[in-house]
Amino acid sequence: MPQKLIPQTTVYRLSLYLRELERLEKEKRYYISSRELGKLTLISEAQIRRDLSYFGKFGETRLGYPRKVLIKNLRQILGIDNRVWKIALIGAGNLGKALLSYRGFRERGFFIKVIFDADPEKIGKNLKGIRIENIENLIPISRKEKLDMAIIAVPAEEAQKVALEVKKAGIKAILNFAPRRLNLPAGIIVKNVDLSMELENISFHLKRLKCI
Amino acid sequence: MPQKLIPQTTVYRLSLYLRELERLEKEKRYYISSRELGKLTLISEAQIRRDLSYFGKFGETRLGYPRKVLIKNLRQILGIDNRVWKIALIGAGNLGKALLSYRGFRERGFFIKVIFDADPEKIGKNLKGIRIENIENLIPISRKEKLDMAIIAVPAEEAQKVALEVKKAGIKAILNFAPRRLNLPAGIIVKNVDLSMELENISFHLKRLKCI
DNA sequence: GAATGTGAACACATTCACAGCT
DNA sequence: AGCTGTGAATGTGTTCACATTC
Incomplete structure (x- = not known):
């Protein structure tokens, strides 16, 4: 190789x-x-x-x-051969819930181990059998559980702050669904899934179709 | 220009x-x-x-x-200056529901006008004030409503079939969330949001980190 | 004969570096 | 003096086309 x-x-x-x-x-x-x-x-x-x-x-x-x-x-x-990647889901809103029920995760060896949220209403409750933890405890819990990756599914305004905490917690990769470019020091893998950008891209091409 | x-x-x-x-x-x-x-x-x-x-x-x-x-x-x-893009959401599952409550759509001039599903339990009900229609009626409804775009949020197995219907209905763009490459004739814009691919990409890079 | 694997050519995308402007 | 806009140079990714192999 x-x-x-x-x-x-x-x-x-x-x-x-x-x-x-x-x-x-x-x-x-x-x-x-x-x-x-x-x-x-x-x-x-x-x-x-x-x-x-x-x-x-x-x-x-x-x-x-x-x-x-x-x-x-x-x-x-x-890297998906009999290996388990441990994930933190950050944000227990609509998107977070949808992601939780995505079959593709488990099949590919991605396991959501902890859910974090800031809303006191949600903290302590369960989603799909996984406890929702206080986001304040992100760092100690991540370290204890040796999490590999965080999925950020929080509002845009919170994303940057959360991402910095994730980095501090020693997590090595982020899948970011918030419509915000994350500004992080080197040493962490970041992938963005950005719905607004996809929509605007389609809009751009649709408009061209109509104009030409 | x-x-x-x-x-x-x-x-x-x-x-x-x-x-x-x-x-x-x-x-x-x-x-x-x-x-x-x-x-x-x-x-x-x-x-x-x-x-x-x-x-x-x-x-x-x-x-x-x-x-x-x-x-x-x-x-x-x-193409998002005082213009409205009319969207069909196909698939009223977890992901579809999450997308419905995404604020970014409305802000950018994207309006979900119709929801389609194949489940008789869901057809006829409302989600966020939008009626769920029978997917069988995709073509007539799309034409009547002059829809610009379809969001495909159905299981992988259904995606290709649904996409062909969308094309037949004269819709000019697809945002596809199903983990399946759509095979369509020219003349339709397709963007894929593919969670599995993002996860595996991260996995690939994480693995490299650990091995090197 | 029918496939892979790959140098070389090509196409596409980014960066450099600076002329031109106010 | 400090910015844009852009040719030219570079870097990155894809395709061509064929030597190689069994």
Whole structure:
């Protein structure tokens, strides 16, 4: 496994490949070609070969990629092979609740271990069997539970403050749903899911359609 | 407004600029420089000037960009200046409900006009004052209401089928929350919000941290 | 013969660095 | 003097096209 520089986008596509390969559960054939996988994922075959080549040689000449072995490799590359990532969900509002019932988490080895909120009404109650803790206790609880990741689902105004606490707690990754760019020191992975930006992007392109 | 090719990423950043400029409501100064905006958005000043230059010359030499005028221009470019986009929400599950209570929609001129679901238990009921319609009626209702956009928040297995119906209904854009790549003919804008992919991306980077 | 893996070419995106302006 | 706007240089990501392999 050479340590070449891996494009950002490649990692996202690996998830896509994995998902489609897993959907082929009933498929009897041992091998799948980059062309076939390309048809399923809508990614060019050359792109697929390039993406995989960053991590090794998984294919066999004339045959293609052995499906199940490739699945195993992809899961290992993505870090979701029999490993558990422990998550803090911060914010027990509508979005937080929706995220709690998202099946994809558990399936992929992501476990929400603690929920935090600032609302005294909510603190102490349970959601899906998980206790809602006072956000004030974020740091001690995170450290005790050795949490890997925080999902920020609080109002925009709170997000930056919360993110700094998360960093202080030694958590190494954030998935941020608040419509606010987080300004954090290096050493923490941040991914943003920003609904406003997606909507405005669509709006931009819709407008172009109508004007041209 | 020259019709140069605009990078994908530029449009997303415009949203970011707009949001930060709007946050400066109390700011008394008329002008803001690309450097100052860069500090706020964590984008380089050169990038900001380049991004804006795709759409015109909004700045003034020696002074910077007139904040309020720039806001107006950005809103116009993004297509959210006193215009209403009519949306169908498809899927009245947990995620759908969470999206319904997202303030950002209304603020930006996005209005959820109809909700669709396949569950007979839900059809006919109301959510936030919006009636839940039978998904079977997607096409006639979409056409009558002249909907611009559909938000797909249904289970992965249903997403492709629903998307094809959306296309048939003449809707021109989709925001897809189902963990499934949609395969559609040209002529419809599709943006995916894919939680699994974000999680696996984080997992990938977390793993690297631990291994290196 | 039919696939992979990959150098080389190309396309796209960002940054540099400075002319031009007030 | 201090800003923008932008050619040119650089950096990053994708595609082409083919040598290689069984």
